[in-house]
Amino acid sequence: MFDLDVRSRKPIYEQLVEKLKELIIHEVLKADEQLPSVRSLAKELTINPNTIQKAYRELEHQGYIYSVPGKGSFVAPQAITMNNEKVEKMKNDLIKLISEALYLGIKKEDILSLIEIAEQSVKRGTSDDQNQ
Numbered sequence: 001m002f003d004l005d006v007r008s009r010k011p012i013y014e015q016l017v018e019k020l021k022e023l024i025i026h027e028v029l030k031a032d033e034q035l036p037s038v039r040s041l042a043k044e045l046t047i048n049p050n051t052i053q054k055a056y057r058e059l060e061h062q063g064y065i066y067s068v069p070g071k072g073s074f075v076a077p078q079a080i081t082m083n084n085e086k087v088e089k090m091k092n093d094l095i096k097l098i099s100e101a102l103y104l105g106i107k108k109e110d111i112l113s114l115i116e117i118a119e120q121s122v123k124r125g126t127s128d129d130q131n132q
Helices: 012-025 038-045 050-061 076-102 107-124
Strands: 065-068 072-075
Touching: 012 050, 038 050, 050 065, 050 072, 076 107
Parallel strands: none
Antiparallel strands: 065 072
16 A cells, blocks of 8 residues: 655655555545554554654645544545645646746736736636637
8 A cells, every 4th residue: 555665765754645645636545534543554564653643744734634532533525635735736836837927028017917817707707818
């Protein structure tokens, strides 16, 4: 289930976070499904339980899992997780695109007018490109 590379430069907890995120995103682990306990996973992977705990904390911080005291960690419902991740990815993509546009000489006012055009098209319920 988990293929961790102990020789990698990437810390084991980060590898574990990525693997668990992948399993959640591809719905191998379903919403509200209980994750293995810290002790059992540490024993299975022969790594320190603190490493597992750190990975679980990171996943909880990112919204992929939630904890129930005395019960364990569970997969968070995916709709919320995926939506938040998509929004963050889109924000990062927009920053890159706007930076490139400014570098290429497009004025801030032109970018803002494009945002207004996009906003108006959303309010009308259409997504037609007006400048093509």
